[in-house]
Amino acid sequence: MTIKTYKIDKLFLGLFCVLVLAISCTTDTKKESATNAESQNPKIEKLKLQPGFSAEHLYSPGDNNMGSWVSMAFDDKGRLITSDQYGALYRMEVAPIGSENLTPKIEKLKIQTGTQVADSIIQMGYAQGLLYAFNSLYVMVNHTGSDEFEKTSGLYRLQDTDNDDQYDKITLLKSLNGAGEHGPHSIVLSPDGKSLYVIAGNHTDLPEMDEYHLPRNWEDDNLFPQIKDPRGHANDRGAPGGWVAKLNPEGENWELMASGFRNPFDLAFNELGDMFVYDSDMEWDLGMPWYRPTRICHVTSGAEFGWRTGNGKWSAAYPDNVPPVINIGQGSPTNVLSGRGSKFPEKYQHSIFAFDWSFGIIYAIEMETEGSSYRGEKEEFLSGIPLPLTDGVIGPDGAMYFMTGGRRLESDLYRVFYNNQEELAGNIKDLEQTSENEIRKKLETYHGTPQDGAIEFAWPYLNSKDRFIKYAARIAVEHQPVSTWQEKVYSETDAVRKIHAAVALARQGDKSQQSRLINSLVNIDYVSLSEQNQVDLVRAIELTLSRFGEPNTDVKRKVSSYLSTHYPADTDVLNQLLSKTLVFVDDSSVISKTLALLESEEGENASVMANTATEASDLILRNPQYGMDIAETLKNMPLAQHTYYGLVLQDATTGWTPELRERYFKWFYKAFSFKAGRSYIGFIDKARKKALTHVAANKMEFYNQMSGDSLLSKSGNELASSAIQPKGPGKKWEEKDIAPLLADGLDNRNFETGRNMFLATNCITCHSMRGEGQNIGPELSQVGTRFSPEDILRAIIDPSDVISDQYNTTVFSLKDGSSIVGRLISEEGANYKVSQNPYAPDILRTIPKEDVTGMKMSSVSLMPPGSINRLSDDEVKDLLAYLISGGDAENEMFSKE
Numbered sequence: 001m002t003i004k005t006y007k008i009d010k011l012f013l014g015l016f017c018v019l020v021l022a023i024s025c026t027t028d029t030k031k032e033s034a035t036n037a038e039s040q041n042p043k044i045e046k047l048k049l050q051p052g053f054s055a056e057h058l059y060s061p062g063d064n065n066m067g068s069w070v071s072m073a074f075d076d077k078g079r080l081i082t083s084d085q086y087g088a089l090y091r092m093e094v095a096p097i098g099s100e101n102l103t104p105k106i107e108k109l110k111i112q113t114g115t116q117v118a119d120s121i122i123q124m125g126y127a128q129g130l131l132y133a134f135n136s137l138y139v140m141v142n143h144t145g146s147d148e149f150e151k152t153s154g155l156y157r158l159q160d161t162d163n164d165d166q167y168d169k170i171t172l173l174k175s176l177n178g179a180g181e182h183g184p185h186s187i188v189l190s191p192d193g194k195s196l197y198v199i200a201g202n203h204t205d206l207p208e209m210d211e212y213h214l215p216r217n218w219e220d221d222n223l224f225p226q227i228k229d230p231r232g233h234a235n236d237r238g239a240p241g242g243w244v245a246k247l248n249p250e251g252e253n254w255e256l257m258a259s260g261f262r263n264p265f266d267l268a269f270n271e272l273g274d275m276f277v278y279d280s281d282m283e284w285d286l287g288m289p290w291y292r293p294t295r296i297c298h299v300t301s302g303a304e305f306g307w308r309t310g311n312g313k314w315s316a317a318y319p320d321n322v323p324p325v326i327n328i329g330q331g332s333p334t335n336v337l338s339g340r341g342s343k344f345p346e347k348y349q350h351s352i353f354a355f356d357w358s359f360g361i362i363y364a365i366e367m368e369t370e371g372s373s374y375r376g377e378k379e380e381f382l383s384g385i386p387l388p389l390t391d392g393v394i395g396p397d398g399a400m401y402f403m404t405g406g407r408r409l410e411s412d413l414y415r416v417f418y419n420n421q422e423e424l425a426g427n428i429k430d431l432e433q434t435s436e437n438e439i440r441k442k443l444e445t446y447h448g449t450p451q452d453g454a455i456e457f458a459w460p461y462l463n464s465k466d467r468f469i470k471y472a473a474r475i476a477v478e479h480q481p482v483s484t485w486q487e488k489v490y491s492e493t494d495a496v497r498k499i500h501a502a503v504a505l506a507r508q509g510d511k512s513q514q515s516r517l518i519n520s521l522v523n524i525d526y527v528s529l530s531e532q533n534q535v536d537l538v539r540a541i542e543l544t545l546s547r548f549g550e551p552n553t554d555v556k557r558k559v560s561s562y563l564s565t566h567y568p569a570d571t572d573v574l575n576q577l578l579s580k581t582l583v584f585v586d587d588s589s590v591i592s593k594t595l596a597l598l599e600s601e602e603g604e605n606a607s608v609m610a611n612t613a614t615e616a617s618d619l620i621l622r623n624p625q626y627g628m629d630i631a632e633t634l635k636n637m638p639l640a641q642h643t644y645y646g647l648v649l650q651d652a653t654t655g656w657t658p659e660l661r662e663r664y665f666k667w668f669y670k671a672f673s674f675k676a677g678r679s680y681i682g683f684i685d686k687a688r689k690k691a692l693t694h695v696a697a698n699k700m701e702f703y704n705q706m707s708g709d710s711l712l713s714k715s716g717n718e719l720a721s722s723a724i725q726p727k728g729p730g731k732k733w734e735e736k737d738i739a740p741l742l743a744d745g746l747d748n749r750n751f752e753t754g755r756n757m758f759l760a761t762n763c764i765t766c767h768s769m770r771g772e773g774q775n776i777g778p779e780l781s782q783v784g785t786r787f788s789p790e791d792i793l794r795a796i797i798d799p800s801d802v803i804s805d806q807y808n809t810t811v812f813s814l815k816d817g818s819s820i821v822g823r824l825i826s827e828e829g830a831n832y833k834v835s836q837n838p839y840a841p842d843i844l845r846t847i848p849k850e851d852v853t854g855m856k857m858s859s860v861s862l863m864p865p866g867s868i869n870r871l872s873d874d875e876v877k878d879l880l881a882y883l884i885s886g887g888d889a890e891n892e893m894f895s896k897e
Contacts, residue, residue: 043412046384048811048819052345052419055382058094058102059413061405066090066106068405069413070390071186073130073137078396081109081137082413083127085390085406087149089139097399097417104413111167122167124156125149128265129186133196134249135159137167140198142183153179155187155198155251173251178204182234182242186266191273195246199277201263202234202241202307209245211255213302213447215478216240217507218259220308221320223542223580224644225651225690228310230682231284241307244277244299255448260305260314260321262292266336266391267299268352270367271430272437274374275299276325278333278354283629286330286616287637287676288683289576289644292316294331295324296354296365298373300468301444302475311647311683317573319536320503320543322471326365326376329615330630331356335391335402339364343398344418346428353381353392357406359622360387371466372436380818382416385622385811385858440469446476454480459488463496470500478504490516495524499536506543514548518555522562531571538563538577545584556585564589568597572641579645583652591655595663598645617836617845621809621821621858624838629678631837638674643684646671650687653694661695661703668707685712724756730870733797741873742789746881748895750874754882757875761867769887784884792883793876796868810834812847813854820847821858 043057061069067084074080075091082090092104111122126149129140137158145152154175158167176184182201190197209216218239220226228235242261247254263280270276277297285291290313297305306314306321316323335355339348351364364381367374388409392402395415405411418424443461446454454476461473477485482505489505492498502521505513521541529537541559545551551559564587567578575597582590616634620627646667668688672681688707695703731737758769767780783792812820812832822834825844832847868876885891 043414046387047414048380048383048813049416050379050381050817053382053416054419056097056102056415056417057412058401058415059092059104059106061090061411061413064106066411068408068411069403070406071127071130071140072391072393072401072403073132074393074395075132075137076135080104080395080401081130081132082403083130083139084125085128086408087125089122089124089127089130094395094401094415097397097415109167111170122158122170123148123150124158124170125151128184129198131187131189131196133189133193136249138173138187138196140184140187142179142185144179153177153184153204155184157251171251174207174247174254176200176204176207182263185264188267188269190246191269195248197244197246197257197267197275199244199264199267200242201265202237202261203263204242206240206243206256206259207254209254209256211253211448213255213257213444214240214259214304214475215302215507216256218304219547220312221543221546222308222312222314223546223584224311224576224648225580225687226310226312227647227683227686229282229284230679230686233282233284233679234309237309239308241305242279244275257301258299258303258305260303260307261297262307263333264297265334268336268338270338270350270352271340272369272433274437276336276338276352276365276367278328278336279305279324280333281330282677283330283626284677284679286630287633287640287674288680289572289640291640291677294328294333294356296326296328296352296376297324298322298468300373300440300472302447302472315573315576317532317535318539319467319471319474319500320507320539322468325367325374326378328354328356328363328378330359330619330626331361332358332626334389334406337392337394337400339394341398342394342400343421343424344400345424348381349428350431351379351381352376353400355389355392355402357388357390358626359619360384360389361622362389362392362402367431369432369434369437371434372440372468372472373466379816383622383819385821436466436469440466440472443469443472443476447472447479450480455485455488459485459497459501462500463494474500474504477501478508482508486513490520495529496533496536498524499533499540502540503536503543506540506547509548511548514544514551515555517544518551518558522558526562526566531574534566534569535573535577538574538581542577542581545581551585559585560587563587568593572644575641576644576648579648583648586654588655591649591652591660591664594645594649594652595660595667598642598649598667599663601639618820620836620838621823628838631840632675633677634837635840636673636675638671638676638680642667643671643676643680647683647687650691651694661699662706664691665703665707669711672708672711681712725760726757726870726872726875728870728872728875730868730872732866733868733876735794735797738790738793738797741793741876746789746877746884746893749878749881749893751878751882751885751889751891751894753875754878754880754885754894755887757871757879758882761871761879780883781886784886789880789884793880809858811856811858812852814847814851815853816851820845 041057044055047055049055061067067087069082070085071083072080080092080094089109090106091109092106094104095102109122124139126141126143127139128142131138139156139158141151141156142153143149155173157171157173159169160167161169178184178200182203184200184204186199188197240259242264243259244257244267245254246257261279264277267275267277277299279295279297281292281294290311292313304321314321334357337353339351342349347366348364351366354363354365360383361380362382364379365376367376388404388406390403390406392400395401399415399417401415403413443458446458458473458476461469464470489501492501502517505517524537563578563582567582568575569578579594616630620631649664671684692700692703769780809821810824822836824832825835826833830849832849833844834847835841835844837843881893885893
């Protein structure tokens with residue numbers, strides 16, 4: 001998800017999710033008003049802060065025709081520079097904390113030249129990254145260009161060459177091929193203040209680099225049968241994915257530092273100079289074995305994080321990529337910043353702050369050193385409903401400045417500060433620079449180009465117990481000529497060192513090494529290895545097979561003989577590796593063993609998914625527009641590991657019997673009954689169709705029906721996504737537009753257009769009409785007999801204006817600083833009972849009253865605003881007529897021509 005990485009590849013969910021709720025109850029109540037002086041501003045009142053912190057609302061750019069702000073930076077004079085996502089740059093003087101008048105003095109940035117009579121507006125916009133450094137303003141443009149903003153995607157430098165406090169020179173430092181939500185993003189100053197770092201999403205081509213800390217021979221490196229996203233997302237994108245690069249202030253000497261991200265927006269450095277990134281997930285993959293939640297990554301030199309298109313993403317356990325510091329969960333990562341330089345309590349100065357756009361949460365990840373990397377503890381530092389967070393910085397005053405907006409949403413600028421500054425007096429202890437961290441950084445000096453002494457220094461660390469050191473050592477080896485270390489792989493006697501040296505050789509060698517390398521690996525005593533080293537060994541075998549092409553029969557036989565006795569294993573990751581590798585080498589027993597796993601209801605995956613479900617439930621009602629997908633998935637989620645086994649068998653050819661075939665194709669029938677991310681059914685069906693190509697022609701229809709072909713009728717989501725889309729032109733519909741629109745009534749409307757708008761605006765994903773659609777909300781066939789067109793349209797335009805107390809949600813603030821959002825169902829003695837999932841309202845969560853520090857009603861309806869903003873006047877009329885008619889094409893409102 002993104003603006004910056006907003007995962008909003010969905011249409012608006014649930015246009016009428018609470019339409020009837022919003023206008024049907026006689027117990028309607030206005031939104032809860034503020035109850036104390038500090039909270040008289042509703043924009044502040046909706047924020048949940050940690051104890052001891054206060055917030056100020058500084059500005060609303062949308063109220064002043066300044067668009068929706070998505071990036072910011074302070075200049076050398078303490079002024080804040082901001083960017084409208086779809087417009088210009090602004091510069092402002094911000095009032096001190098506690099000022100009676102907080103409204104900043106704002107100017108639109110202009111450019112001056114000696115030949116101009118008057119100023120002209122800087123034609124710089126669509127900036128998703130801003131940085132003031134080296135007496136310059138660096139701007140990362142994310143745009144394909146237009147008449148007004150002709151500058152296309154790339155990194156630009158703005159300078160004031162005559163010291164008149166106006167920029168008069170624009171230099172394109174690097175043009176970048178990529179735009180949109182997964183395009184080029186942020187620019188950050190290096191810890192030593194001498195360089196720049198830039199970051200881009202996986203739809204931004206990697207430009208030619210002067211140096212590659214990660215060797216540039218990336219591949220998919222996966223024997224799992226590839227299925228690209230059935231809904232088409234990123235199908236034309238491949239490795240290396242999203243990336244981070246380093247360059248000098250003049251925009252020269254580009255170095256690739258890391259890649260394998262999906263769509264990271266921002267990066268930050270802590271006081272030890274280590275880099276952290278908040279990478280995004282693919283929400284359509286929720287509930288599937290290759291799903292990777294949003295996560296905080298410690299980004300080291302030459303790091304690879306394993307993003308590959310479709311179902312090809314790597315497990316974090318694989319040795320050829322590095323793991324995250326912490327998984328966050330569902331969300332839309334935007335800004336990342338370090339707490340260093342803030343006037344906050346010590347733990348926050350050691351924290352990395354991560355902004356989630358879709359669910360409105362700023363997480364504080366308190367970092368503690370652990371070997372050469374870190375472990376992180378997550379805390380909800382700040383949240384709000386709604387709060388579409390875009391960017392943030394620590395200001396010169398030590399406060400945190402952040403803003404909301406993006407996608408033309410309501411935009412606001414805030415400041416958060418700690419109240420008791422006297423309490424902070426004293427020395428703040430820096431994080432400890434561990435000896436392991438120093439070793440890793442020494443190894444990283446050998447990344448990039450061949451160097452004398454690299455093999456001698458790095459080789460011993462290939463068996464380090466510290467994973468990041470072991471990874472840094474292997475990358476150092478890979479940068480040296482293969483001829484200087486190839487024979488060391490075969491002569492190595494330490495099993496762990498041999499495995500990681502083999503990974504390096506599989507990545508850097510050639511096909512002539514395949515048989516010899518496999519022979520070397522299968523002579524390692526498998527059972528004597530730890531579980532992680534077993535994973536590394538099987539992965540080394542997989543890389544040797546995938547990198548060097550189709551192996552001969554002897555190689556396949558050796559791999560099958562070596563691995564088959566160890567399958568199945570006790571863990572998911574080993575079973576994934578073993579199953580796909582054994583299928584690839586035509587092992588005769590892999591089909592029966594994998595089917596047994598496919599039919600088992602036990603496994604490591606069950607508890608992992610249960611924990612994920614608990615955390616995901618907490619997000620649903622924070623933003624129903626995105627939470628409803630999570631809600632539907634949690635209602636009936638498949639065991640993700642079963643999905644893996646089902647897909648891995650699609651290409652299996654050796655070992656089938658009629659009985660095994662029937663068991664396999666019956667599994668597909670069962671799989672179609674589950675709910676997962678939006679691409680789930682498509683992935684299952686593509687694997688099913690591929691498996692059908694391996695059966696006899698006279699049996700194909702038999703297995704086609706057995707596997708559930710008849711179940712693939714369109715769901716509400718599929719009907720919505722395949723609907724004819726609005727022609728527009730749309731607009732921001734307001735209540736004042738209702739009377740003029742309906743002045744001439746609703747005669748001679750178009751039934752088909754009305755139905756298509758009902759589908760295209762996703763009403764059907766929450767409601768049904770004449771039995772077609774979902775049943776989250778009331779059935780709408782009778783809505784026209786109860787309410788006027790004016791009432792219906794008013795509730796659509798501003799669903800949060802009046803919220804029924806029967807259906808409103810409550811925000812519970814807890815002692816640990818977190819919050820829970822849900823519908824309060826009952827109070828039972830010492831506990832509150834709340835419902836969080838509209839698709840499963842009977843599943844209740846218990847909250848001990850003693851853990852609750854505060855409660856307030858949410859001011860946001862379950863129904864998202866702006867749902868009809870893509871529709872023209874006539875399309876809105878046709879939609880209203882369709883609703884009022886109850887979906888009856890024979891109604892007198894519709895033209896019969």
